Amino acid sequence: MNQPDSRDMNQPLGLESGTVRVVPYDPRWPDLFLAELHRLTAALLPLAATIEHIGSTAVPGLAAKPILDILAGYDDPELLQEFIRSFEAAGYEHRGEQGIPGREFFRRGKPRSYHVHLTRTGNLFWLRHLGYRDLLRSDPALRDAYADLKHQLAAQFPTNREAYIEGKTEFIQATVGRVSEIDSNPRA
Numbered sequence: 001m002n003q004p005d006s007r008d009m010n011q012p013l014g015l016e017s018g019t020v021r022v023v024p025y026d027p028r029w030p031d032l033f034l035a036e037l038h039r040l041t042a043a044l045l046p047l048a049a050t051i052e053h054i055g056s057t058a059v060p061g062l063a064a065k066p067i068l069d070i071l072a073g074y075d076d077p078e079l080l081q082e083f084i085r086s087f088e089a090a091g092y093e094h095r096g097e098q099g100i101p102g103r104e105f106f107r108r109g110k111p112r113s114y115h116v117h118l119t120r121t122g123n124l125f126w127l128r129h130l131g132y133r134d135l136l137r138s139d140p141a142l143r144d145a146y147a148d149l150k151h152q153l154a155a156q157f158p159t160n161r162e163a164y165i166e167g168k169t170e171f172i173q174a175t176v177g178r179v180s181e182i183d184s185n186p187r188a
Contacts, residue, residue, distance in 0.1 A: 011066070012026045012028040012029060012032060012066065013029075013066050013067065013068055013109065013113035013114070014066055014067075014109060014111040014112065014113045015065050015066055015067050015111055015112050015113075016111045016112075017111065017112065018159055018161070019158060019159060019161075020065065020153070020154045020157055020158050020160070020161055020164045021065060021066070021154060021158070022064065022065055022147075022150045022154040023063060023064065023065075023066050025057075025059075025060065025061050025062055025063060025064065026057075029057040029058075029064075029068060032068055033053040033057070033058070033068055033070070036068065036070065036114060037051050037070075039090065040070075040072070040087075040090060040116075043086055043089060043090035044086045044087075044090075047074070047082055047083060047086060048074075049072045049073060049074055049083065049118075050072070050073040050074075050121050051070060051071070051072050051073075052070070052071040052073075052129075052130060052133075053068070053069070053070065053071075053133075054070065054071045054117070054129045054130065054132075054133050055067075055068070055115075055133070056069075056136075056146075056150070057069065058133050058137075059136045059143055061140070061143060062136060062143050062146065062147055063147040063150055063151060064150075066113075067112055067113060067114065067115055068114050069115045069117065070114065070115065070116045070117070071116075071117050071126065071130070072087075072116050072117065072118045072119075073118075073119060073121030073122070073126055074118065074119075074120060074121060075120070075121055077120065080104070080118075083104075083118055084104060084118070087106050087116060087118065090108075091108050092106035092107065092108045092114070092116055093106060093107050093108065094106050095107060100125065102119055102120065102123060102125060103117050103118065103119045103125050104117075104118040104119070105117060105118075106118065117129070128176050131176065132172065132175055132176055136175075142175065145171075146168075146171060146175075149167070149168060149171055150168065153167040153168065
């Protein structure tokens with residue numbers, strides 16, 4: 001397994017291409033999100049987007065790949081191309097939908113440090129990502145079980161990102177199912 005050198009371990013973000021590395025929660029991640037939020041808000045003007053910190057770096061205490069995930073939502077589909085141009089002007093590489101219809105994917109940094117998932121506010125992709133994040137934030141046992149799974153998969157697949165992601169799929173789908181049950185039952 002490729003171990004990062006000590007210089008890499010001191011950096012709060014950055015994952016080398018072709019590797020899977022899970023690191024302990026870093027309390028600097030929320031501040032890095034806020035700095036990127038301010039940078040993106042200015043870069044997107046006059047467009048208005050709803051921007052959320054998602055993924056494991058958004059869950060206090062959760063181990064994560066050192067990449068900050070951002071969910072950006074827009075309301076008017078007529079403005080999608082303007083949003084894409086604005087994210088590109090802000091230094092993000094546009095990667096298209098990448099197999100997820102209705103979501104435009106962007107990344108920034110060498111090594112990769114920031115991912116943006118651009119989608120319509122309130123659609124299923126939007127709701128599931130926020131619901132999943134919020135459930136992990138509210139349930140320490142679930143958060144810790146997810147961290148254990150991620151560590152196991154990272155050790156098993158240190159250079160196979162697809163296998164790492166596939167290994168998390170069942171856990172995530174079961175958890176998203178809990179979110180859906182809660183959303184559909186207002187008494188829960």
